[in-house]
Amino acid sequence: MPRFGGPTTFARLPRGDEVSRWDVAILGVPFDSGTSYRPGARFGPAAVRMGSRLLRPYHPGLAVAPFDRQQVVDVGDVTCNPFDITVALEQIEAAAKSVLLKARSLIAIGGDHTIALPLLRALNRHSGPVALVHFDAHLDTWDTYFGAPFTHGTPFRRAAEEGLLLDGRSVHIGIRGPLYTERDLPDDTRLGFDVIPAAAYDDGGCQSVAQTIRSRVGSAPVYVSVDIDVLDPAHAPGTGTPEAGGLSSRELLGTLRALRGLPLVGGDVVEVAPAYDHAEITSLTAAHLVYEMLGLLAVTASPGASPERLTPQTVGI
C-alpha cells in the first residue's frame, strides 16, 4: 500500500485491539482546553499520525528497528471532555493507567501541555517518580492562570508539588523568551528544576547539551516531555505559543538521539496545533520525535518475543 493511502494509525502500527501483547503504546490525547493563546492542539493526534506515514522501520542513528524489538501499538485516542478541565484530567489519567496495565511504556501525542500532569500521575502509580527531561520554550511551572491551577502553563509545578518527580533530577531544555517576573526562574529552581536555555546550543551543540542532561538525570527513570514549541517557529509554526530563537529540528533530534541508553519510561509530544502548520512540517517533525523515543525505548528493551504484528489488519481487497 503506498504511504499516501491505507491505515491511519501511527506509523501504520497495529491497533491495540489487534494484538494481545503491548510493549509500547501510542496514545492520542486530543485535549486543548488548557491553552492560553492559540488553541487547536486538539487536532494534534490526528495530524501527527498523518505526519508519521513516511516513517520507515529502521533507525540508522540508533542502529535499531524500533518496531522489531518490541510490540508497539497505537491504542487510539482518549475521550477528553473539552468543556471541563477537571473531568478531562481524570479521563486522561484513567486511560493512561489502563494502558499501563498492559503496556510497559506509553508515548502520548497531545493535545496541549496540560495533559502531562495526568500522564505523570498515572506513570507514578505505575512505576514511581521520574526524572523529567522537558524540552520547551517555556518553564510550565507557573502557578495559576485566571485562577485555574490546571492549564498548559502549570503542569510541572503541580507535578513537583505532588511528588511525581525525583528530587534534583529534572531539567528544562530550550527555555527562552520573556518571563512574567524576575522571580520565575528562582521559583522554578526552588521547585527542583534545572534550566538549559536555548542559547546553550550555541556552545557545543546537541552533544554538549545531552551531556548536561545525562549528568542531571543520572541513572533515574526518565520521562521525556517535548513541547513542540521548543523548536524555532521556523521549524514548528504549528503551535500555540511560538517563541523566536528556538532549536532547529536537527538540534532537537540530535539531543534525543544522544540520550541513547537512558532508561526511558515514557514520554509525550505536545502542542502541535495543525491549523497553524504549513505543509505538515510541524506534525511530521513531531512524528519523528515520537519515533526517536520509540528508538530509545527499543535500544534498552530486553530482547523478547517478536512482535505479533507489524501493521494493522486490513480488509482483503
Add this chain to the structure above:
Amino acid sequence: MPRFGGPTTFARLPRGDEVSRWDVAILGVPFDSGTSYRPGARFGPAAVRMGSRLLRPYHPGLAVAPFDRQQVVDVGDVTCNPFDITVALEQIEAAAKSVLLKARSLIAIGGDHTIALPLLRALNRHSGPVALVHFDAHLDTWDTYFGAPFTHGTPFRRAAEEGLLLDGRSVHIGIRGPLYTERDLPDDTRLGFDVIPAAAYDDGGCQSVAQTIRSRVGSAPVYVSVDIDVLDPAHAPGTGTPEAGGLSSRELLGTLRALRGLPLVGGDVVEVAPAYDHAEITSLTAAHLVYEMLGLLAVTASPGASPERLTPQTVGI
C-alpha cells in the same frame, strides 16, 4: 491616515473612553471555550476589527450614514476566563449589562456562539424578551454536549427555557446539514422556533426570506444573531463547524438589508475563527455584517444630537 495604518477600533470608531454619550456600543467577546470542533473564535474580535478597516461612512443600500445618526463607540473586549465557562458567562453578562447602562444598543463580536446566552440575559434585564432572528447552519438548540449545558450548540435552548425570547416570534435562517436525530427539528419547534432552511433561498431569494422573517417577528423588538457559518464555507472558511450548501455573502447581506425598519435592539456576529480564514474574506464579511446592523439601527434611530466624535483621538504626530 491610510486605512492600512492607524487606529484598530471597529471601523475607526472612537473608543468608549473618548465620548460621554454612547448610543450604540461595539463589544468584543474573545471567548471560544464552548467550541465543539475547530476552536479559535477567541481571535475573532481582533480579526473582525482588522477586517473593518475598509468600511466607509455612507451606506447607499439603506441611504443612511450609520455613524452620523447615532454615537457609535467601540468599547473594547470583555475579559473572559478561557478555563471556566460558568465564570466567563458571568463576566460576559456583567459586561453587557454595564454597557447597556450607558448605550441604547449593543452589537457583540464573538467569540463562539455560547456568548449569545449571557448577551440575551443582559438584554432581557435591560429591555425584556426579544424576537430572535438567528442566522446559522445549525439550530443551536441542543441540550448538552459531554454533559455541559453551556456550549456553542445550546445557547438558544437555554434562552428559550429562561424566557428570554418572545413566544412564537423567533426564527432560524440558513439551517442545513445533518442532524443528530429526527427529533431535533420537532424539539426545536416545541421550544418555539421556526426554521427557514438554506434551501429556501433557491425560491425567491433574499427578499422572499426577509418577508418570511418579517411575518414571523411582527413588530417585536428584534435581536439578530449571526453565526458566520450560515455562509457557505466558500464565503466563510474561517469558522469552526463549516457546513456545505450555505448562503452567499450577497444573500446574507441582502436579507439583513431587507429587514430595514424592524426595531432592532441588539445583535452579534459570532464564530469567526481567523486561523482558518484566507485573505481576511471571513472577517471582512463579518465586519460588513456588523456595519449592516449599525445601518439598521441608524435607520430607526430617533434623530438626536450629532455624535461627539467620529474617530478615535490620535497622538498628534
Add this chain to the structure above:
Amino acid sequence: MPRFGGPTTFARLPRGDEVSRWDVAILGVPFDSGTSYRPGARFGPAAVRMGSRLLRPYHPGLAVAPFDRQQVVDVGDVTCNPFDITVALEQIEAAAKSVLLKARSLIAIGGDHTIALPLLRALNRHSGPVALVHFDAHLDTWDTYFGAPFTHGTPFRRAAEEGLLLDGRSVHIGIRGPLYTERDLPDDTRLGFDVIPAAAYDDGGCQSVAQTIRSRVGSAPVYVSVDIDVLDPAHAPGTGTPEAGGLSSRELLGTLRALRGLPLVGGDVVEVAPAYDHAEITSLTAAHLVYEMLGLLAVTASPGASPERLTPQTVGI
C-alpha cells in the same frame, strides 16, 4: 468521543472487518497517476474521511437516517500502483468486484477521474450497464492524452466504447469552459451523452436541472460520478483542473437531493486534491456529497435488519 479525535473511518462508520453484513461500502481509491495538470488526488481519500468527521446521523432533507436503514461500512483503501496505470486499473477493478461480492452498493472516494472506468467495469459485471449521471466541469470523453488511453480525461469514452453505459440514458451536468475543438461536443453526443451546461442553473436552478436529469435517466439504474471540479473554484479550490463559472455547493447538493427515489446503484466523488484546499472546504463538501449519496441509497433501501454496528470498535480506554 469528540469529533476532533477518535476513529478516522468515513463518518466514523465501522470498518469492513468489524461487521459481517455490508449493505453499502465506502472505498478509498488513492490514485492520481492519470492526472494531466495539478496532481495530488492520491491524498483525497484521507482528506475526505477527515472532512467527514462532522457528519451527523440524520438527513433532514431526505428525512432518512442513512446509517440506520442499511449497514454502511468503510472498507479502507485499494492498493493502487502509482507507477503503472494499467496495473492500477486492474487493482481497482479487482477490489471493487471483491467489495461487490459482499455489498449491495459501493461509493468510491478518489483519486482522479481515471478510477471511474474500473469502477464501472466492476459494476457492470455485478449488475449490468447503468445510466451515468456525471457532474463535472469537463466532458471526460476525450480519446487519448499523450497517447495514453486511460487518463482522467477519458474514462467515459472508454466506458461508452465498452458498453458499460445504457444507451441514451447518460448525462453530463455542469460542463463549462473552453474545449479542444468544435468537434468535442458532437463527438460526445455521438458517444451517447447529453450535456446540461453549468449555465443551465441560471434558469430554474437545481430543481429544473434535476428534472432534466430524471427525464434522461428514466427508471434505469443510476451511477452518479461527481468530479469535485463541477463546483466553482470558490467552492472547491482543492482540485486539479479548476474551471471558473461553476456550481455552488448548495446547487450541487440540491440537485442530488432532488434525485430522491432514483435507483442509485453506486457512485464516486473524485478529484479532491487536498494540497490545493483551504480549511478543508473542498474535502468537507466532498464528504457531504458522499453522505448525500448514502441518503439516496437509504431512501430506496428495502427496510431490512438493523445494522450490526454504527461505529468502529475502539479500545476500551
Add this chain to the structure above:
Amino acid sequence: MPRFGGPTTFARLPRGDEVSRWDVAILGVPFDSGTSYRPGARFGPAAVRMGSRLLRPYHPGLAVAPFDRQQVVDVGDVTCNPFDITVALEQIEAAAKSVLLKARSLIAIGGDHTIALPLLRALNRHSGPVALVHFDAHLDTWDTYFGAPFTHGTPFRRAAEEGLLLDGRSVHIGIRGPLYTERDLPDDTRLGFDVIPAAAYDDGGCQSVAQTIRSRVGSAPVYVSVDIDVLDPAHAPGTGTPEAGGLSSRELLGTLRALRGLPLVGGDVVEVAPAYDHAEITSLTAAHLVYEMLGLLAVTASPGASPERLTPQTVGI
C-alpha cells in the same frame, strides 16, 4: 507539451516578436503604485498568465475559436516605474499607443486600476471616445486620495473629465459596499455614468443585467474594464480592496458572454493581487475573463487571413 510545463505567454500564444501580424495584443501592465490598501497587483500579469495555462482553443459558449479567427499575440509587459506614478502613466500610454499602431485591439492585464486611464488615453488617440462597461465593486470616480489625482480610485473621473468616454454610454456594474458620502453617487451620475449595483443580479440574473448594459451602450464602441473585485471575495480573494456581497464567477462570465456582438475595441482585467490568492482561483478566473474578451472580439472579427502562428516557437528539444 503538458500544460504544466513550457511557454509562459498568455494561453501559450505566440510572442509579439514571432509574428508579423497582430490582430489582438495581450499586454501585461505590472503596476500597483496607485493602490490604496493591499498592494501586490504588480504580480498580476505573471499570475494571470500562469492561470491561463489550462485555456483550450474552442469557446463553446460563443461558438468560436478565439485564436483561429484572429492573430492573437502576447506582447509582454510594459516597463512601469514603481516609484513615480506620473512617469508610469506616460510609460503605459506610450506602450499602448505603440501596440495599437500594429494591433486592432488591446487587452491589458493589470496591475491596479490606475492603468485604465493611460489605456483609455491611448485608445482615444487610436479610435476616439468609447462607451465604458466597467465591472467593479467600486465607482473609481473619486477625485483624489491624499492629494493624488492619479490612483486606482480615480481613473474614470479623469477619463470623463478628459472626454475619453462617450456621453451617456458608460455604466458601472457590480457596485456595492459603503461609500465615502451620500454625494458619491450623484457626483458619479453627473460625470455621466449609470450604476447597476451587485444586487441587480438578484432579479433576473446575468441576462437581465446584460440587457441593461446593451440598452446603455447601444452601438457605441465598447471598452470593457474588469476590476476583479467585482467578484465576491469567495471567488476572488486575491485582490486589494475586497468587498463582501459580490458576483459569482458564473454571473460575471455569463454577463460578458451575453454581450456577444457588441463592438468591443479593447479591455482590461485588473487588481489581481496574487499574494492574497489561494490555489490560483483568482488568477485563473482572470484568465477566463481575458479569454471571454478574446471570444467577444473573435465573434465580431472580420474573417481574415489565418493566424501565422498559434503557439510560441520553442527550442527543438
Add this chain to the structure above:
Amino acid sequence: MPRFGGPTTFARLPRGDEVSRWDVAILGVPFDSGTSYRPGARFGPAAVRMGSRLLRPYHPGLAVAPFDRQQVVDVGDVTCNPFDITVALEQIEAAAKSVLLKARSLIAIGGDHTIALPLLRALNRHSGPVALVHFDAHLDTWDTYFGAPFTHGTPFRRAAEEGLLLDGRSVHIGIRGPLYTERDLPDDTRLGFDVIPAAAYDDGGCQSVAQTIRSRVGSAPVYVSVDIDVLDPAHAPGTGTPEAGGLSSRELLGTLRALRGLPLVGGDVVEVAPAYDHAEITSLTAAHLVYEMLGLLAVTASPGASPERLTPQTVGI
C-alpha cells in the same frame, strides 16, 4: 485580560496620550512605496503589534524588566502618503522629530527600509550623527532605482552622503546573495561601511559577530536598523526581497543581546510584509527584536521615576 483579546498597542503598552512622560516611544511607519519587489510592508506595524501580544515583562537574558526601568509608550502610526515618496519622507521625519521632542529614544516599526532615512535625519537633529549597526541581507547603499534616489535600496547611501553617520563606525551584518556588479562592495566601503557577511556566523557564531560589531562602533551612539530579511526565509518568509542563506532567529537575537551596554539611541525593524508571512512567525520575531532593543535601552537607562502606566487604559467593563 487574556492575551488573545484586549489592547492592540505594542506589547500592551500605554498609548502616547495616556502618560505625560515618554522615555522610549514605539512608532509605526506604515509605508512601503519604496519597495522594489514584493510590497506589503505597509501592513507591518499592525502585524508586529499583533505579534507582540505574547511578550511578557521580564527579560531574563538581559536581566532587566524593559517596561519598568523606563516609560515605554506606543505613539501609534505616522500618516504617510502612499503616492508620493518625497511627501512621505517629510511626514516621517516630522513625526520622528515631534516624538523626539518628548521621548529620549524612538524605535520604529516599518514599513520598508526607505523609512530609515527620515528617521536618521530626525535623530541627527536630535542627537547628532550615529554609528549604524545594520542587519540586512542587502547593502542598501545603492544609488538609484529607476531614477529614484529614495527607495528601500538606497537609504544608507543617502544617510552617508548627508553626514548622518559617524565616520568609520558603521557596519552591515548578514549580507549575502548576488550583487549588481563587482563594484558594489568597494563602493559601499568608500561610503564608510564595513561588512560582516552572513557566512561569518559559521565561524564563532553570534558572540564573535557581536565582538566585531563592538570593535567597529566603539563607544559611539548606536542606531540599530534591522531589515527582517537578514533572517533566512525559513525564519522570515513575510518579507519583500527574501534571500536564501540567512541568519536564524536565535543568531539574530543572540547578536543583539550580546550588544548589551552599547549606548543605543534608536532603532527600527523594517520590511515585515504580512501577506507573505505564515502563522505570524515573521511578525512575532519582529516583535521580539523590538523587545530586545527595548531591553538594551533599559540596561543603559538611568534609573528614574517609575513608569506612570504599564498598560493602556481600558473601559471598565
Add this chain to the structure above:
Amino acid sequence: MPRFGGPTTFARLPRGDEVSRWDVAILGVPFDSGTSYRPGARFGPAAVRMGSRLLRPYHPGLAVAPFDRQQVVDVGDVTCNPFDITVALEQIEAAAKSVLLKARSLIAIGGDHTIALPLLRALNRHSGPVALVHFDAHLDTWDTYFGAPFTHGTPFRRAAEEGLLLDGRSVHIGIRGPLYTERDLPDDTRLGFDVIPAAAYDDGGCQSVAQTIRSRVGSAPVYVSVDIDVLDPAHAPGTGTPEAGGLSSRELLGTLRALRGLPLVGGDVVEVAPAYDHAEITSLTAAHLVYEMLGLLAVTASPGASPERLTPQTVGI
C-alpha cells in the same frame, strides 16, 4: 524592467533560440510521475524560474559574474509524458543529448529525482562517467517501488549498475531519517557510495563537509545533484518527501561554494513541489542553488568570447 514583470526565463537569461552560442544551458524537466508520496514537482521548473527573478549578476562569494564569463541560456522545458515513465525517460535523455550537442554544460531543474538517470545517461554519452555529489535526505539507491525500477527512489542504483558513475568517487550528503532495513546502508556502500549524514554538519560545518567531499571526488569530473529535501522542511517545505533534521539553506549554499574549483560538468536541482511551498521560500532557494552551480561553472570556465546576449529579446514597447 522591474523584476516583478518581464521575462520568465531563469534569471532573465536569453532563450536558447536567441543566441548561437550556448556554453551552459538551463533545462526544465517538468516530470513527477516517479514520485512516491506528495506529487507536484512537475510545476518545479516554472516555480524555480519565478523564484530566480531576484538573482543579480555578480556573485561576491565566488568573485565571479556567472553570466559574463560564459553564455548561459534557458532552453525551456522538455516535453515529458506524464503517463508513461519509460517514454518520459527517453524524452528526457534525448533532450539532454540534444542540448549537450551544443552546450558545454547542462543544469536541469526538476521534476522529481527520477530525471537524474536520463540526465546522467546523456552526460555519459557526452563526457563519460562522473563523480556524483548528491545532496539529499534519502539515498535514492533503492531497487524498486511497487515493482517499478525507475522512480524517484532508485536513480542512483540504476546509474551505478549502468556504469555511469566513476568507481569510488560518489558521495551522498545530508542523509538522515529512517530506512527500510538495516541492509540499506551496506547495500549503498556496495554500490560504490559514501555517506555524509546530515549530522556531520554539527561537527565543523560546511567547510569540513566540503573538505570530505573534495577528498572523495579528487579531480574527477563532478555532477552535482541536489534534491531540495536535503534541506530541513523549515527551509524547503515545498517538496514531496520531507524529512526532519535537515540542512539550513546557509549550510547547503556554503557547501556548494566551498567546492570552488572542482571540475563541474553538470547538475540538477530537483523535487521542488510548489503546491507545498510558502511565499516561494523553497523555489527561491532552489534558484539560488542553480545560480551557485552557474558560479562554480564560471569559475572554471576558460575565458572565452563575451556572451552574445545577457537577457532575452523583448518587444520594443
